[in-house]
Amino acid sequence: xxxxxxxxxxxxxxxxxxxxxxxxxxxxxxxxxxxxxxxxxxxxxxxxxxxxxxxxxxxxxxxxxxxxxxxxxxxxxxxxxxxxxxxxxxxxxxxxxxxxxxxxxxxxxxxxxxxxxxxxxxxxxxxxxxxxxxxxxxxxxxxxxxxxxxxxxxxxxxxxxxxxxxxxxxxxxxxxxxxxxxxxxxxxxxxxxxxxxxxxxxxxxxxxxxxxxxxxxxxxxxxxxxxxxxxxxxxxxx
Numbered sequence: 001x002x003x004x005x006x007x008x009x010x011x012x013x014x015x016x017x018x019x020x021x022x023x024x025x026x027x028x029x030x031x032x033x034x035x036x037x038x039x040x041x042x043x044x045x046x047x048x049x050x051x052x053x054x055x056x057x058x059x060x061x062x063x064x065x066x067x068x069x070x071x072x073x074x075x076x077x078x079x080x081x082x083x084x085x086x087x088x089x090x091x092x093x094x095x096x097x098x099x100x101x102x103x104x105x106x107x108x109x110x111x112x113x114x115x116x117x118x119x120x121x122x123x124x125x126x127x128x129x130x131x132x133x134x135x136x137x138x139x140x141x142x143x144x145x146x147x148x149x150x151x152x153x154x155x156x157x158x159x160x161x162x163x164x165x166x167x168x169x170x171x172x173x174x175x176x177x178x179x180x181x182x183x184x185x186x187x188x189x190x191x192x193x194x195x196x197x198x199x200x201x202x203x204x205x206x207x208x209x210x211x212x213x214x215x216x217x218x219x220x221x222x223x224x225x226x227x228x229x230x231x232x233x234x235x236x237x238x
Contacts, residue, residue, distance in 0.1 A: 006046060028088070028089065028092065032084060034115040072224075079225065083225075095150045096114065154215075157219065201225065
């Protein structure tokens, strides 16, 4: 169960968005998307009936690793599952726009589950407590206030792949302004331990020109993904 307080929804003036997000998530059916079975409400709260993901947030799992990062097999498996889920969303004209480890859960078999279709607006996470924390995953067109489309999800997929492999987002900086500048120009560096295949995939997703980002079908066919992903229910922990 997820509980939203009506007073907070009204205060943030997001009633329309809450209705839309419930409508979206109740109709999405994919093995890597958290199911919403329904909802009900009383005078003060809205209750969402959601699929249970017993292994919790990807964010917590990532931080529980000795080096705060996953190996390439585990990362490629998650990215493959997420790309497939996003491909399904885009076929339904749904853009997620808020892909980050806090909004991804792990199911009973350790599989990735996309959650929080807009709910992060109503329940902001304080865990990314740096000033530029909310910026980390935003694409150049969004930080510049320009119009955006489904390709924002491709950029965020690239950021997630980098963070899973490295342990921190690619554009992390000490100030909001510095992160903004790095994102706008797609300035980032790979540590030596990141393989050529992973670098190739990430660099094809983190392009400033949104039209040049690698389509999801090509992400799923990318040699690094094909060579590393596993269909095992439990991905080996690092």
